[in-house]
Amino acid sequence: MQTLTEKEKMLSGQHYFPSNKILQQDRARAKAICQLFNIAPEAERKAARKALQSLFSASPNSWIEPTFFCDYGYNIQMGKNFYANHNVVILDAAPVIFGDDVMLAPGVLISTASHPLDAKRRNKGLETAKAITIGNSVWIGMGAKILDGVTIGDNAVIAAGALVNKDVPANTVVAGVPAVVIRHIDNDFSVTN
Secondary structure: OOOOOHHHHHHOOOOEOOOOHHHHHHHHHHHHHHHHHHHOOHHHHHHHHHHHHOOOEOOOOOEEOOOEEEOOOOOEEOOOOOEEOOOEEEEOOOOEEEOOOOEEOOOOEEEOEEOOOOHHHHHOOOEEEOOEEEOOOOEEOOOOEEOOOOEEOOOOEEOOOOEEOOOEOOOEEEEOOOOEEEEEOOOOOOOOO
């Protein structure tokens, strides 16, 4: 029987040690690139943005404002027309998959990582991570927090300051701590002249 590496355990949703040397090196690389992006003068922003996008899978028309932070980068997949405003943090110990036309307002936090409830495991330094999937045409409001294992359906709106700890149905608005559905959205909009 083959023993899994800590990275393989992390990516498969098992308990893993983030203190593992390889995972520390992966995080250090991502943080160094984020730091360069965040402090780049406007004249060097294009090159800094290209370096940042080397961390993850993003379409050429994705746009991220500084400051931006992530743990690894390689677990992030951005669809077409992705936009992240200032001060976005994505803790990507598991996959974070964004559909097309997703917008993140300032201060959004997305975290796949969690710690065991059991104090003995937690004190040993163990973590787990669960993937987050965000559908097409989702808008996540300022300061919202998306927790591990959540799926957000297409066309959903996450209100400013919401704490999302459960799946969000498509075509809904959620708000609050914890977030609950406060409205259904009619996306049958047509323009008439």
